[in-house]
Amino acid sequence: MRTYTINDFEKQFPTDDACLEFLFKARYPNGVFCEKCGKITKHYKRTGMKFYSCEFCGMGVAPTSGTIFHKSGTPLRSWFHAIFLMTSTKTGISAKQLQRELGVTYKTAWRMFKQIRKLMNENIGPLNGHIEVDETYIGGKRAGKRGRGASGKTTVMGLTERHGKAIIKVVPDVKTRTLLPMIWKNVVSNSTVFTDELPSYNLIAKLGYTHKVVQHAAKQYVCGIAHVNTVESLWSTIKRGISGVNHSVSPLHLQSYLDAYIYRYNHRKDDCPIFLSLLDRVATLRRGALPS
Numbered sequence: 001m002r003t004y005t006i007n008d009f010e011k012q013f014p015t016d017d018a019c020l021e022f023l024f025k026a027r028y029p030n031g032v033f034c035e036k037c038g039k040i041t042k043h044y045k046r047t048g049m050k051f052y053s054c055e056f057c058g059m060g061v062a063p064t065s066g067t068i069f070h071k072s073g074t075p076l077r078s079w080f081h082a083i084f085l086m087t088s089t090k091t092g093i094s095a096k097q098l099q100r101e102l103g104v105t106y107k108t109a110w111r112m113f114k115q116i117r118k119l120m121n122e123n124i125g126p127l128n129g130h131i132e133v134d135e136t137y138i139g140g141k142r143a144g145k146r147g148r149g150a151s152g153k154t155t156v157m158g159l160t161e162r163h164g165k166a167i168i169k170v171v172p173d174v175k176t177r178t179l180l181p182m183i184w185k186n187v188v189s190n191s192t193v194f195t196d197e198l199p200s201y202n203l204i205a206k207l208g209y210t211h212k213v214v215q216h217a218a219k220q221y222v223c224g225i226a227h228v229n230t231v232e233s234l235w236s237t238i239k240r241g242i243s244g245v246n247h248s249v250s251p252l253h254l255q256s257y258l259d260a261y262i263y264r265y266n267h268r269k270d271d272c273p274i275f276l277s278l279l280d281r282v283a284t285l286r287r288g289a290l291p292s
């Protein structure tokens, strides 16, 4: 992927108007259909307003309506800057850092942070091929015993394609009845599923998958293709990110943090910089379609 730098950002989006123009073009790539004129007409930006008006009848469209920027008192450029900051590193940034960088109040930074993270909640189609499945515990102070979830820790399940996409979800526990339906729902049948020796995974082959087990207890971390290194390296990135950037995350917000991590991870190989593709999502996703 081409790196999109802060210089690129300054050059492409020097003003609020430049941001609005980008949004306008992203929302109406084929021009605006004017209801009154009954055809696609040219629209011009109204000076000092967030409106574009039809060249004939003056009817207006607002590119921000229905987006996360709708009725926000924060300048559009600050929003764009926030999206840039949240997409330009692997681990993202915290609301506190956002507050400092944008010079807004913590309350505003937190609200923007939450809205942008919602955009990063993306439905990934079922995974295919060689899939590694694993669980981990995030948060809390002490190391937890597996399967019991030490107090304050949240159980998280990960499914990753090798060299491909990943799905990470908060789950209530690591019981068979929790983990197997997740695999069934998110992995194409005939795939090969790699797990460690947790008994909850014993019935995977019964679901029609090829099941390969990695014997962690016997220190057989990498035996040929039977390993779960992909998902484990993802865990370490996420945990490093949470302790280094966000310090701690309440269980209530954990899934939304994970969505942001996984969005960046799943788009790491895209040709289009993540910042620009996320802006496209702003333009095309209505707020009603976002999680509450």
Ligand SMILES: [Zn+2]
Pocket: 034, 035, 036, 037, 038, 041, 054, 055, 056, 057, 058, 059
């Ligand atoms: Zn018109």
